[in-house]
Amino acid sequence: xxxxxxxxxxxxxxxxxxxxIADDLLDELAxxxxxxxxxxxxxxxxxxxxVHELGYIRSGAVEISRxxxxxxxxxxxxxxxxxxxxxxxxxxRFPAKALEDSLIYFIPNALFQRLCDEDEHFADFxxxxxxxxxxxxxxxxxxxxxxxxxxxxxxxxxxxxxEDTASVQEAARQLTDFxxxxxxxxxxxxxxxxxxxxxxxxxxWQVRGILTDSDFRKRVVAEGLSPDTPVGxxxxxxxxxxxxxxxxxxxxxxxxxxxxxxxxxxHRRRPVGIVHLSDIIxxxxxxxxYLVNNIFNQSSAHGIARLEPDIRAAFVRMVEDGAxxxxxxxxxxxxxxxxxxxxxxxxEEELGPPPVPYCFMAMGSMARNEQSIVTDQDNALVLDDAxxxxxxxxxxxxxxxxxxxxxxxxxxxxxxxxxxxTNPKWRQPLAVWxxxxxxxxxxxxxxxxxxxxxxxxxxxxYGENRFVEQLQDLVAxxxxxxxxxxxxxARNALGRTPPLGFFRTFVMExxxxxxxxxxxxxxxxxxMVDLIRVHALACGSQAQNSFARLDDIDxxxxxxxxxxxxxxxxLEFLAMARIRHQAIDIAKEQAPDxxxxxxxxxxxERHNLKDAxxxxxxxxxxxxxxxxxxxxxxxxxxxxxxx
Amino acid sequence: MLVLRxxxxxxxxxxDYFADRAxxxxxxxxxxxxxxGCPAPETPIAEVPLVALDIETTGLDPRRAAIVSIGLVPFTxxxxxxxxxxxxxxxxxxxxxxxxxxxxxxxxxxxANAPDLAVILPExxxxxxxxxxxxxxxHIERPFLDGAIKARLGEGMRFPVIDTMSxxxxxxxxxxxxxFRRWAGRPPVSIRxxxxxxxxxxxxxxxxHALIDALGTAELLQAQIATRYRPETxxxxxxx
Numbered sequence: 026x027x028x029x030x031x032x033x034x035x036x037x038x039x040x041x042x043x044x045x046i047a048d049d050l051l052d053e054l055a056x057x058x059x060x061x062x063x064x065x066x067x068x069x070x071x072x073x074x075x076v077h078e079l080g081y082i083r084s085g086a087v088e089i090s091r092x093x094x095x096x097x098x099x100x101x102x103x104x105x106x107x108x109x110x111x112x113x114x115x116x117x118r119f120p121a122k123a124l125e126d127s128l129i130y131f132i133p134n135a136l137f138q139r140l141c142d143e144d145e146h147f148a149d150f151x152x153x154x155x156x157x158x159x160x161x162x163x164x165x166x167x168x169x170x171x172x173x174x175x176x177x178x179x180x181x182x183x184x185x186x187x188e189d190t191a192s193v194q195e196a197a198r199q200l201t202d203f204x205x206x207x208x209x210x211x212x213x214x215x216x217x218x219x220x221x222x223x224x225x226x227x228x229x230w231q232v233r234g235i236l237t238d239s240d241f242r243k244r245v246v247a248e249g250l251s252p253d254t255p256v257g258x259x260x261x262x263x264x265x266x267x268x269x270x271x272x273x274x275x276x277x278x279x280x281x282x283x284x285x286x287x288x289x290x291x292h293r294r295r296p297v298g299i300v301h302l303s304d305i306i307x308x309x310x311x312x313x314x315y316l317v318n319n320i321f322n323q324s325s326a327h328g329i330a331r332l333e334p335d336i337r338a339a340f341v342r343m344v345e346d347g348a349x350x351x352x353x354x355x356x357x358x359x360x361x362x363x364x365x366x367x368x369x370x371x372x373e374e375e376l377g378p379p380p381v382p383y384c385f386m387a388m389g390s391m392a393r394n395e396q397s398i399v400t401d402q403d404n405a406l407v408l409d410d411a412x413x414x415x416x417x418x419x420x421x422x423x424x425x426x427x428x429x430x431x432x433x434x435x436x437x438x439x440x441x442x443x444x445x446x447t448n449p450k451w452r453q454p455l456a457v458w459x460x461x462x463x464x465x466x467x468x469x470x471x472x473x474x475x476x477x478x479x480x481x482x483x484x485x486x487y488g489e490n491r492f493v494e495q496l497q498d499l500v501a502x503x504x505x506x507x508x509x510x511x512x513x514x515a516r517n518a519l520g521r522t523p524p525l526g527f528f529r530t531f532v533m534e535x536x537x538x539x540x541x542x543x544x545x546x547x548x549x550x551x552x553m554v555d556l557i558r559v560h561a562l563a564c565g566s567q568a569q570n571s572f573a574r575l576d577d578i579d580x581x582x583x584x585x586x587x588x589x590x591x592x593x594x595x596l597e598f599l600a601m602a603r604i605r606h607q608a609i610d611i612a613k614e615q616a617p618d619x620x621x622x623x624x625x626x627x628x629x630e631r632h633n634l635k636d637a638x639x640x641x642x643x644x645x646x647x648x649x650x651x652x653x654x655x656x657x658x659x660x661x662x663x664x665x666x667x668x
Numbered sequence: 669m670l671v672l673r674x675x676x677x678x679x680x681x682x683x684d685y686f687a688d689r690a691x692x693x694x695x696x697x698x699x700x701x702x703x704x705g706c707p708a709p710e711t712p713i714a715e716v717p718l719v720a721l722d723i724e725t726t727g728l729d730p731r732r733a734a735i736v737s738i739g740l741v742p743f744t745x746x747x748x749x750x751x752x753x754x755x756x757x758x759x760x761x762x763x764x765x766x767x768x769x770x771x772x773x774x775x776x777x778x779x780a781n782a783p784d785l786a787v788i789l790p791e792x793x794x795x796x797x798x799x800x801x802x803x804x805x806x807h808i809e810r811p812f813l814d815g816a817i818k819a820r821l822g823e824g825m826r827f828p829v830i831d832t833m834s835x836x837x838x839x840x841x842x843x844x845x846x847x848f849r850r851w852a853g854r855p856p857v858s859i860r861x862x863x864x865x866x867x868x869x870x871x872x873x874x875x876x877h878a879l880i881d882a883l884g885t886a887e888l889l890q891a892q893i894a895t896r897y898r899p900e901t902x903x904x905x906x907x908x
Contacts (some may be wrong), residue, residue, distance in 0.1 A: 030750075032873050032883075033750075054754075059748060059749055059888060060750060060883070061748065061885070062868070062891045063894070064894035064895055067894070123867065126891070128887060514721035
């Protein structure tokens with residue numbers, strides 16, 4: 026490498042997508058760039074001009090606009106532009122202008138094409154074959170498989186080891202000194218080359234076996250052996266060990282198969298630690314499965330509330346293990362539902378059996394199985410039509426209050442919109458509920474639906490399933506028939522819009538304004554969920570989960586080919602970004618929230634987020650066009666409602 | 669020999685000098701260089717092929733110091749063509765001092781196998797011919813090349829240069845504002861390559877490498893023209 030090009034090479038090598046390309050290609054790139062300076066305000070690429078080069082911003086900032094002059098993107102140091110046009114008809118489709126005095130490196134087309142051919146990551150970045158977001162989600166998935174927790178993660182220290190000539194007394198003393206419960210016995214290399222290694226002084230050793238606390242009891246003390254007996258005479262040859270890159274699950278199976286409580290962990294032939302059964306149990310207690318079981322074992326609301334730290338730990342564990350947003354959302358919803366159920370069971374034990382059958386239902390994220398760690402409670406009671414307020418309501422109010430308070434104590438804060446079973450409006454017999462839904466669907470206005478769209482995600486938590494199922498059926502059959510309702514829902518779904526992207530340490534809005542933070546729920550996942558709901562209602566889907574709804578939408582012609590996949594990738598990426606940042610908050614012992622600060626967003630994440638915002642923005646435009654407000658002729662005296 | 673004047677109204681110009689030299693010069697290399705010509709003073713800067721040139725030396729006095737390395741990059745106002753860059757480490761006639769070793773990041777072993785300037789002269793002339801040289805501080809490049817070439821070919825060369833440092837000096841040293849600043853006792857603005865670049869928002873490069881400095885000079889001229897002049901500015905107003 027020419028030392029003189031280091032200035033260029035090092036700068037490019039730090040920025041995506043050049044941060045992944047091979048060294049020799051990067052050398053060539055640095056040697057081939059052309060350089061030009063642009064004064065702030067001057068044109069770099071003019072609409073429809075021919076392009077022969079990819080632009081790379083070495084310093085300064087560049088503004089990219091659309092054909093109609095709208096702001097498309099604002100790019101800073103290390104960003105690239107022009108690839109879109111290079112890959113298509115070689116005419117500039119997005120004009121570029123220097124926003125500040127800028128130094129631009131230009132990469133000739135021939136080299137750009139070679140980068141696309143030779144480097145898969147580069148090709149993905151410029152979206153040669155598939156959208157960048159799709160690649161990013163696929164990449165996350167690939168990492169999931171690799172991120173199954175390895176047993177080495179449970180190790181906290183190196184194993185205690187003694188030579189086989191040492192006395193049992195010496196070995197016991199070592200165990201006491203190191204507060205360990207097992208020691209590895211080393212001998213001269215022999216019959217088991219699998220466990221032969223060299224120590225730091227290059228002496229060869231073979232791990233002969235392991236001696237545990239109970240071995241000292243059974244084989245030494247109970248047998249009346251002298252303290253001077255060499256450990257080599259006590260240890261059983263034939264080591265049962267596990268490789269450090271095996272999964273925790275495999276380690277557990279290995280212990281069960283061999284009925285041992287200590288398992289030496291090897292990195293190739295070298296012992297690196299010992300796991301004990303209790304390490305594995307401690308690890309597993311942070312799993313959501315264990316947590317759910319534990320919820321049902323609690324005998325008081327107070328006991329359940331004490332599990333809050335465990336819920337957070339389980340959440341962080343899932344993120345670290347590389348679970349996707351669907352797995353995490355569903356696990357957290359299961360936990361939330363289990364808590365609600367247990368609270369209801371406990372309340373019934375105390376208040377006595379319910380005077381009439383009821384169903385406790387969840388709305389919003391819990392109903393969709395998309396709950397996050399930061400969530401409030403949205404719930405309601407559907408009562409049997411035999412319900413008589415005079416006689417029965419005191420019971421159900423007490424019931425609702427217990428659940429609501431219990432949930433609040435576990436971190437599911439009271440709903441600010443008062444959508445809770447404690448509100449008499451949302452504690453009604455089935456017939457009234459049916460009337461509510463008919464009202465919303467048949468006489469919709471965006472204003473009336475603004476606070477009730479949450480009721481169109483609903484699911485059973487506990488009690489008479491059939492009540493809620495009837496409501497779900499009603500929604501699925503009626504909603505799709507009413508264009509006015511869909512138009513009103515669509516209008517509400519457009520109330521929250523995504524930003525354009527990021528610029529340096531700011532969130533960039535469509536009008537070019539800058540903000541310091543972004544609420545990823547309000548500006549990303551929530552509007553995405555809203556728009557998927559509208560399509561799902563239009564096609565009569567019974568599904569509540571957004572991904573399941575997209576599956577139903579796919580069975581219709583509602584969306585053009587490929588659009589629903591884009592929505593899936595965008596939702597997955599937005600949801601995971603939100604989840605990852607919440608896990609970071611928890612790790613930093615801060616209260617997790619839905620906000621992210623641009624300076625905490627990695628370069629790659631920022632490109633992917635921008636793409637996801639773009640998908641959302643396009644989908645919102647389509648929504649507006651797809652569900653227009655129907656033209657209503659003046660109502661005639663005989664027909665109160667016209668279709 | 670002709671006497672040179674900056675202003676064409678007052679005497680012969682650089683193109684006249686080039687034409688004159690091309691006719692009388694003996695050495696074929698030098699003759700070829702001068703035959704390639706020099707743009708007329710009224711040519712707009714945007715139309716002139718340029719070459720940024722930087723020479724690192726063992727000292728400042730051309731009579732005692734020697735050239736250690738030469739870097740150059742052909743360019744125009746629109747583009748700096750890095751692919752056509754040239755860079756030579758040369759064997760200096762005199763030994764390298766420790767100071768110049770650390771200064772130019774060139775080691776003794778690199779220099780030990782380096783060629784003499786005479787060997788690379790054909791390539792150097794080829795790169796320079798037909799292009800207007802751009803340097804930062806003309807009192808190094810011009811006298812050093814003139815002296816070194818005279819020592820090898822028997823005849824020296826003079827050539828027009830655009831000096832980015834004197835363009836900065838026009839603004840920061842000779843302007844009314846600059847004189848006012850001086851009168852007010854304020855320290856003068858630095859017109860060294862690094863500091864000049866920062867004023868135009870150009871990135872900080874590691875200096876004192878002939879090629880990087882040549883690239884840095886080319887970028888600086890682009891920035892100066894974009895900021896203080898126009899693409900139509902006649903080259904005669906910029907060179908010296």
